[in-house]
Amino acid sequence: MMKLQKATSFALFAVLDLAAQPERPQSVIEIAERYGISAHHLAKVLRDLGRAGIVNSARGVGGGYRLVANPKRLTLLDIIQIFEPPGREPAGGNDPELATDAGRALRLVLDEIDEHVLATFRSITVSTMLKLMVRRPWSASLERSAPKAATGR
Amino acid sequence: MGGALQGPPMKLAATAEKSAAxxxxxxxxxDVPALIALDEEVTGLAKPKYWEEIFDRYGAPRRQPLFFLVAEQGGRIEGFIVGEVRAWEFGSPPCGWIFAIQVRPTTRLAGVATQLYNALCDAFRRTGVKKVRTMMARNNQLILSFFRSQGMMAGPFIELETTLE
Known part of the structure; x- marks a missing residue:
């Protein structure tokens, strides 16, 4: 199963939080506490997002971070690529076994998976994620799997 | 018909008109000449024969659940959507398929595609189906993002193909 790096996940949480309340600046501590994550690590992530022009911050009373990118245009891939730049060497790098037919066939399959992953991240905007969070399509399956309350029988 | 779901130019025009009207x-x-012209404006290719055939198949009145809807504003066609209910292909129970959607580039970001999509979904609902599907090139970010924004997600099917040698 695909796994995002910690910094990427923190960035996505922060951006979604800021997009959900665009009128209210939020502090690093506030966001970190909500997700139970390291404020120190999150502060670094938010600085990176600031350098990328996705958020900005204001100091003082009423200060904090705000989303400045357009949530209808900002995609998950835009955020992920800041922390996990594309074009990295695949697992195994230039290992000689990858130059074999088996290695090339495996590479072809992994590339196919990568293309689907990229297309998915590229097509989902922050706005779409917010809608998904409101719709909560997972809640039905959670309810189905939740243990029933005791009935006294 | 999937070709009709082509990616329009990535440059998006600002909202030109309100969708209320x-x-x-x-x-x-x-409508067919206007549809041909709109398709040519979006894709850069004139396909009059193709759209005549599509209209004959989807637009003419019939009992089957085929839908060819247009969005008209001030007497001008601003967009269209084509779909139908299909059953038991790939083992799937009846479901709505969206084959084509296009909106004039200068009218984008005004909710035209959303209204077309919602109207088609209402039409599908009236036939009793519970699912709506579509298919498009995975590099077609604009259309892919649009359908995602409507709540669509990957379904249970995977499209495969090969080159005939």
Whole structure:
């Protein structure tokens, strides 16, 4: 199963939080506490997002971070690529076994998976994620799997 | 028909008109020239024969659940959507398929595609189906993002292909 790096996940949480309340600046501590994550690590992530022009911050009373990118245009891939730049060497790098037919066939399959992953991240905007969070399509399956309350029988 | 779901130019025009005055209705024969011109404006390719055939198949009145809807504003066609209910292909129970959606580039970001999509979904609902599907090139970010924004997600099927040698 695909796994995002910690910094990427923190960035996505922060951006979604800021997009959900665009009128209210939020502090690093506030966001970190909500997700139970390291404020120190999150502060670094938010600085990176600031350098990328996705958020900005204001100091003082009423200060904090705000989303400045357009949530209808900002995609998950835009955020992920800041922390996990594309074009990295695949697992195994230039290992000689990858130059074999088996290695090339495996590479072809992994590339196919990568293309689907990229297309998915590229097509989902922050706005779409917010809608998904409101719709909560997972809640039905959670309810189905939740243990029933005791009935006294 | 998947070709009709082509990616329009990535440059998006600012909202030109309000969608409130928009009228969604079934396409009629007289719309076909405007549809051909709109498709050419979006894709850069004129396909008159193709759209005549599509209209004959989807636009003409019939009992089967085929839908060809247009969005009209001020007497001008601003967009269209084509779909139908299909059953038991790939083992799937009846479901709505969206084959084509296009909106004039200068009218984008005004909710035209959303209104067309909602109207088609309403039409599908009236037939009793519970699912709506579509298919497009995975590099077609604009259309892919649009359908994602409507709540669509990857379904249970995977499209495969090969080159015939």
């Amino acid at each position: 928009l009228h969604i209705r079934q396409a009629v024969r007289a």
